[in-house]
Amino acid sequence: MDSVTVVNHPLVQHKLTFMRKKETSTAGFRRLLREISTLLCYEVTRNLEMTTERIETPIQEMDAPILEGKKLVFASILRAGNGLLEGMLDLVPAARVAHVGLYRDHETLQPVEYYFRAPEDLRDRLVIVVDPMLATANSAIAAVQMLKDRGAANLRFLCLLAAPEGVERFRAAHPDVPVYTASIDSHLNEKGYIVPGLGDAGDRMYGTK
Secondary structure, three states, X not given: OOOEEEOOOHHHHHHHHHHHOOOOOHHHXXXXXHHHHHHHHHHHOOOOOEEEEEEEOOOOEEEEEEEOOOOOEEEEEEOOHHHHHHHHHHHOOOOEEEEEEEEEOOOOOOEEEEEEEOOOOHHHOEEEEEXXXXXXXXXXXXXXXXXXXXXXXXXXXEEEEEOHHHHHHHHHXXXXXXXXXXXXXXXXXXXXXXXXXXXXXXXXXXXXX
């Protein structure tokens, strides 16, 4: 699928299997999500632009590679996005963080905004939007549009699981935003949940029902 990357790394797929298991505890789910988010972050940042800096090692001077441009922004779609955010910040601790407060109305399946906070000068930064699930894609589409409206021009979307319907809708709304995921599952059920999926990521992460 164009501009959609499925991360098939064995460690990602192994950890995802344990996250799917209904008997996995809240603590176990949270730990696995943090671990897998670090691996996914590695993939979504694979093609960052580089430059060189003159440094001195204990042996001699050299031109060493460093990241070019302003620091990344990780934009978490609250609340479940924070589960991915923590592992990504372990890998890129200097990244800036944006929070997009959206929840899905379980009757209409439409996103409802309740909070937005982001760094200034988004236009000059790569913004990686994170949410564990790309199901109906309503929240993801809305969050990306909110970031674009505030100047973001270089965006990527990272999720743990996606449904084909969600990927199709997201790509139609934001064809310029690449999608990275650990799995594209079978379909959405009548309640808008990914099948076979792993249930509600936020509930499983925080122990709420």
